[in-house]
Amino acid sequence: GGVELLFNNVRQKIIEIPSRINLPKPTTMEDLILWIKDNLLQERSELFVSGNTVRPGILVLINDTDWELEGELEYEIKDNDDIVFISTLHGG
Amino acid sequence: MCSIEDVPNEVDVKIKSITKKCIKCKSTPTILIRHSTYCKQCFQHAFVGKFRKNMDKLRSVNSKGEKVMVGFSGGPSSSRAMLQLLSDYNEVLPNEISKKPLFSEVLVCHIDESSIFGLDDSDDHDVILSQVEQVAQNYNYSFIGLQIDDIYSPDYTSNGSYNKVLEVTFDKSKQQDIDELHAKICQQETSTKKKLQSLLDGVSKFTAKEDLAWHLKQCLLINTARKNGCTKLLLGDCSTRLSIKIISLTSKGRGFSLPLETSGLNSSFGDVTIVRPMKDMLSKEIGIYNKFQGFEATIISSLTSMMPPKSSIDRLTEEFIVKLERDFPSTVSTISRTAAKLTPPEFIDSDNRCIICLMPYQKDDKIWQSRITVMTTPSSSTIVKIQNSTSENSIINSSTCSGAATCCSSDCCTSKDLNICSLTDFLCYACRINMRDINSITLPPYVSEDVQKRSGRENLKKSIEEYFLNDDD
Numbered sequence: 001g002g003v004e005l006l007f008n009n010v011r012q013k014i015i016e017i018p019s020r021i022n023l024p025k026p027t028t029m030e031d032l033i034l035w036i037k038d039n040l041l042q043e044r045s046e047l048f049v050s051g052n053t054v055r056p057g058i059l060v061l062i063n064d065t066d067w068e069l070e071g072e073l074e075y076e077i078k079d080n081d082d083i084v085f086i087s088t089l090h091g092g
Numbered sequence: 093m094c095s096i097e098d099v100p101n102e103v104d105v106k107i108k109s110i111t112k113k114c115i116k117c118k119s120t121p122t123i124l125i126r127h128s129t130y131c132k133q134c135f136q137h138a139f140v141g142k143f144r145k146n147m148d149k150l151r152s153v154n155s156k157g158e159k160v161m162v163g164f165s166g167g168p169s170s171s172r173a174m175l176q177l178l179s180d181y182n183e184v185l186p187n188e189i190s191k192k193p194l195f196s197e198v199l200v201c202h203i204d205e206s207s208i209f210g211l212d213d214s215d216d217h218d219v220i221l222s223q224v225e226q227v228a229q230n231y232n233y234s235f236i237g238l239q240i241d242d243i244y245s246p247d248y249t250s251n252g253s254y255n256k257v258l259e260v261t262f263d264k265s266k267q268q269d270i271d272e273l274h275a276k277i278c279q280q281e282t283s284t285k286k287k288l289q290s291l292l293d294g295v296s297k298f299t300a301k302e303d304l305a306w307h308l309k310q311c312l313l314i315n316t317a318r319k320n321g322c323t324k325l326l327l328g329d330c331s332t333r334l335s336i337k338i339i340s341l342t343s344k345g346r347g348f349s350l351p352l353e354t355s356g357l358n359s360s361f362g363d364v365t366i367v368r369p370m371k372d373m374l375s376k377e378i379g380i381y382n383k384f385q386g387f388e389a390t391i392i393s394s395l396t397s398m399m400p401p402k403s404s405i406d407r408l409t410e411e412f413i414v415k416l417e418r419d420f421p422s423t424v425s426t427i428s429r430t431a432a433k434l435t436p437p438e439f440i441d442s443d444n445r446c447i448i449c450l451m452p453y454q455k456d457d458k459i460w461q462s463r464i465t466v467m468t469t470p471s472s473s474t475i476v477k478i479q480n481s482t483s484e485n486s487i488i489n490s491s492t493c494s495g496a497a498t499c500c501s502s503d504c505c506t507s508k509d510l511n512i513c514s515l516t517d518f519l520c521y522a523c524r525i526n527m528r529d530i531n532s533i534t535l536p537p538y539v540s541e542d543v544q545k546r547s548g549r550e551n552l553k554k555s556i557e558e559y560f561l562n563d564d565d
Contacts, residue, residue: 056418057410059379065122066380069112069129086383088332088375 029060030073032083048085059086125377126421132384139373139381143177146356146369150324151194159197161322162233163313164224172227172387173378174328174370175200179231195324200228201236201316203309207285208240208292236316241284243308243536248315250541255279257287258540260515261532275515277540287534294533298404299344300526307449311538314450317364325366329354332375332417334368335427340409345522349451351434360436360452374417374424446520447542448535453520461521518546 030052037049048055053073060067061084067075077083114121114131116138121129130138162175182195202224221237228235242248246255261274280287295301317325329337334354341350352358358366370378401411417423437452444452516524 057375057414059376061380061383064132064384066124068124069121084383086379088379 027077028073029062029067029075029077032077033073054085057088059088060084061086123380125374126425135377136381136384139377140177140180142372143174143369144181146367146372147178147181147194149357150367158195158324159199159320159322160195160324160326161199161201161236161313161317161320162326163328164200164202164228173381173385174326175227175231175233176385176387177369178326179233198231198233199236199320199322200231200233201238201313202228203238203240203312205240205305205309207288208305236320238312238316239284240305240308240312241288243312243538244284244287246537247319248312249537254537254541256540256544257537258535258543259532260527260530260535262527262530275543277544280534287536291533291535294531295526295529296531297529299406300529302404302406303344303522303526304448308536311450311536314361314364314366315538323363323365325364327366327368328370329368330370330373330375330378331424331428332413334371335424335431336406336410336413338427338431339413340406343405343409345525346449346451346520348437348454349449349520350431351436352451354431355436361450371428446523447518447539447546448523449520451520457521458516458524461524514547514550515543517550518543 033049033054034052037045046055048058050056054060062070062075063082112121112129113119114134115128116134117131119131121131123130123132123135125135162178164175178195178198182198202221204221225235225237244257256277257280259276259278259280282290291304292301295304313325338350338354341347341353346353352360356368356371401408413423413427437454444455446453516527519527
């Protein structure tokens with residue numbers, strides 16, 4: 001959707017993040033979102049994150065599956081996972 | 093009440109994914125919509141099914157091929173999905189010769205709002221326009237691209253050549269009565285882009301700006317559909333967008349026209365029926381469908397993109413409903429179901445329409461408004477004014493009219509200007525409230541044409557009033 005506006009118009013990015021950001025737990029979605037906020041967000045972080053999760057109105061798909069069925073923030077990220085953020089807030 | 097912040101412990105999460113199955117085919121689910129889980133194929137099947145159900149309602153026994161117009165804003169969710177669904181619905185496969193497509197011709201209309209932001213010469217603007225045109229051409233549909241400032245050209249009035257605009261000024265310093273609107277029909281020689289920009293600059297609040305922009309777009313779409321002989325206008329409002337509209341329209345005082353502005357089928361414009369086939373799909377479903385189909389979304393900014401939530405009523409309502417929907421998934425469907433029970437007003441004739449928003453309004457709502465509004469402290473003069481409202485009003489209005497001759501100081505108005513008394517009689521409650529935010533604006537020709545017709549009719553009525561027979565005679 002329009003989320004790329006916040007990321008300097010870069011649509012896709014393959015990122016490598018350390019597999020253990022918060023020892024001893026493996027990296028979860030929560031860690032990923034915070035990592036994105038700190039490293040990739042160019043501006044207006046409140047339009048993407050709200051608290052420690054994404055803003056309401058932004059869909060997250062992990063390997064084409066709704067993240068709510070995978071545990072949302074608690075999902076542990078595996079190698080080569082495909083994560084998509086879709087904004088549903090504009091247009092019609 | 094259990095807290096939403098509870099971190100689900102691992103046991104709960106595991107149970108969730110094992111016991112849930114796709115409710116149709118019982119395989120592993122991948123999508124969660126409201127409280128039901130679907131696998132990818134069943135989700136798409138159900139999605140397309142909802143669209144077809146809404147479209148089948150349009151079929152009547154004698155329907156031959158009709159021309160329809162699709163309002164395409166190019167935004168990520170509804171319109172893009174709607175075009176794909178429509179083309180699938182309307183195509184006739186080679187082995188189904190007996191089946192007739194419902195629509196003989198589809199026109200795609202896009203209104204370019206870049207004049208609002210003054211972006212006419214940037215590269216991004218052209219890229220977006222060509223992307224939008226490309227999308228329409230992929231389906232072999234004819235494409236009509238309009239600029240929002242075209243509303244100021246005489247093509248969009250009923251007789252096709254009316255060129256005068258309506259200058260309205262509001263004297264904030266007096267602050268006495270909403271009747272202090274000075275209105276004047278005159279000719280202006282500036283470009284349409286400049287006229288539009290001065291219109292939006294003359295309005296201070298974002299809520300009023302967004303409202304005006306939407307009404308201009310609506311008028312453009314309806315008139316374009318009429319001119320091209322289309323009997324139906326398809327708009328891509330999803331149920332999330334509609335429930336946001338329901339709540340924000342109620343807060344703005346547009347409850348009377350709410351059933352018309354948010355229903356799936358609106359025939360109050362006579363020859364053009366406005367249809368909203370996506371009204372049963374959540375924005376989440378549409379977003380996921382677009383992703384599965386691999387659609388590239390074009391980025392269209394609106395007046396309040398990237399702005400904080402409190403910048404306008406619409407923005408605030410959007411924030412509220414989307415947040416609520418996340419934690420309580422049946423919010424949107426409850427709102428839509430409740431509003432669907434409202435019935436539209438019965439008598440809609442051309443005299444009862446607001447001249448700006450083209451929606452019907454209640455008779456005598458101005459008297460109601462003056463009764464409930466406290467603008468000045470009660471003094472004897474104001475009380476006398478209200479009591480003798482019918483006789484005094486005409487005297488007061490004529491005095492403000494003669495004063496209004498000096499309101500327009502620019503030299504481009506000719507001497508054939510028409511001063512309009514009681515402009516507020518032709519506005520609905522919400523548009524009157526919006527007029528409070530203006531300094532001095534110029535409304536497009538379709539408004540001034542309507543005003544001229546209506547005030548002509550009013551004057552005629554007044555002059556032969558004494559010859560009317562009363563009902564009890």
